[in-house]
Amino acid sequence: MSELSIPFATLPRTTVPAAGLEVTPLADADRKPLSKKEVSADHPTWCPGCGDFSVLALYFKLIEKRKMWHEKITTVAGIGCSSRFPYFVQAHGAHFIHGRALPFASGISLSRPDLHVFVFGGDGDAFSIGGNHFTHTARKNVKMTYVVMDNFVYGLTKKQTSPTSPIGFKSKTDIWGSTDRPINPLKQAISAGATFVARTTHTNPNHVLKMMEAAMDHDGFSFIECLSECVEFFPGAFDSSNPRKGGQFLEVPAEHDVADEYAAYRLADEPFPGRFGIFFQTQRPTKNANEAKLIADHRAKVGGLADWQILQKSFDRTK
Ligand SMILES: Cc1ncc(C[n+]2csc(CCOP(=O)(O)OP(=O)(O)O)c2C)c(N)n1
Ligand code: SF4
Numbered sequence: 535m536s537e538l539s540i541p542f543a544t545l546p547r548t549t550v551p552a553a554g555l556e557v558t559p560l561a562d563a564d565r566k567p568l569s570k571k572e573v574s575a576d577h578p579t580w581c582p583g584c585g586d587f588s589v590l591a592l593y594f595k596l597i598e599k600r601k602m603w604h605e606k607i608t609t610v611a612g613i614g615c616s617s618r619f620p621y622f623v624q625a626h627g628a629h630f631i632h633g634r635a636l637p638f639a640s641g642i643s644l645s646r647p648d649l650h651v652f653v654f655g656g657d658g659d660a661f662s663i664g665g666n667h668f669t670h671t672a673r674k675n676v677k678m679t680y681v682v683m684d685n686f687v688y689g690l691t692k693k694q695t696s697p698t699s700p701i702g703f704k705s706k707t708d709i710w711g712s713t714d715r716p717i718n719p720l721k722q723a724i725s726a727g728a729t730f731v732a733r734t735t736h737t738n739p740n741h742v743l744k745m746m747e748a749a750m751d752h753d754g755f756s757f758i759e760c761l762s763e764c765v766e767f768f769p770g771a772f773d774s775s776n777p778r779k780g781g782q783f784l785e786v787p788a789e790h791d792v793a794d795e796y797a798a799y800r801l802a803d804e805p806f807p808g809r810f811g812i813f814f815q816t817q818r819p820t821k822n823a824n825e826a827k828l829i830a831d832h833r834a835k836v837g838g839l840a841d842w843q844i845l846q847k848s849f850d851r852t853k
């Protein structure tokens with residue numbers, strides 16, 4: 535009789551081993567971390583030199599380092615160059631609607647407490663069309679990690695001004711240069727109520743990985759602004775933050791109190807290239823915990839009925 539040593543959890547829930555096939559569940563401790571090869575899907579279609587490559591490579595590193603297996607990986611995105619991200623990850627995920635990644639991800643997060651949901655996307659997706667979702671997901675403190683790959687431009691649609699484009703930036707929508715004050719993603723996140731707010735840049739791989747790990751370990755809505763250069767439509771945008779291009783990579787000062795919201799706000803106000811690291815972190819009940827409690831309280835009230843019986847009762851009430 536053959537014996538399959540495949541991780542039991544990777545089987546679809548409905549799979550019943552065929553007669554004669556015995557499946558030996560593999561303990562997590564015995565499972566190998568996924569290699570880049572095992573978790574990479576299509577060849578990324580980004581332009582050569584695009585900053586997004588480095589963010590993807592570091593996500594693969596994170597998956598390997600933190601031993602996330604296929605059934606535990608959930609990668610969600612909206613629309614944009616950066617939002618093509620889930621296509622390139624060989625695991626569960628969705629390339630969703632422009633600006634709507636966060637509500638989609640919230641549904642997964644609230645219904646699957648065993649997963650840590652990652653959302654990747656661009657500055658247009660996050661702060662323009664998705665601006666409201668950003669505010670409300672942050673204030674509700676839905677547990678997930680949101681990495682905004684900020685390139686200060688709309689890349690996919692070939693160079694329009696984005697909410698983070700600097701004043702004077704010439705684009706197809708501002709041919710004489712943008713005159714609108716850009717938003718500050720960190721201040722936006724802090725004031726919306728995000729409980730973890732950090733900043734990093736694609737040119738510093740170790741730092742990106744460190745921020746992703748800290749964000750993943752945070753129990754709540756964790757937000758990372760990751761500068762990710764669009765070499766096609768805004769080349770050189772981040773040179774002043776890159777020591778290899780004569781710029782400066784300055785970390786958040788060691789004495790900064792991450793629990794001090796106003797200090798974080800002031801730090802986020804420093805002119806570009808600003809600081810890199812964790813600006814703000816606090817603990818507040820998550821939407822996930824609040825909803826779980828609500829459900830448990832209601833279950834207790836109905837005296838241990840099965841889910842379908844509770845549903846039946848509510849249908850009966852509407853007759
Ligand atoms: C509802 C809707 N509106 C507009 C578009 C067109 N569109 C696609 S991506 C995009 C902006 C992309 O910019 P960003 O989010 O910064 O991502 P990047 O390409 O720079 O990574 C726009 C306006 C769309 N796909 N759907
Ligand atoms: S257009 Fe810009 S953001 Fe899009 S893949 Fe090319 S370099 Fe990257």
Ligand SMILES: [Mg+2]
Binds near residue numbers: 614686687
């Ligand atoms: Mg962009």
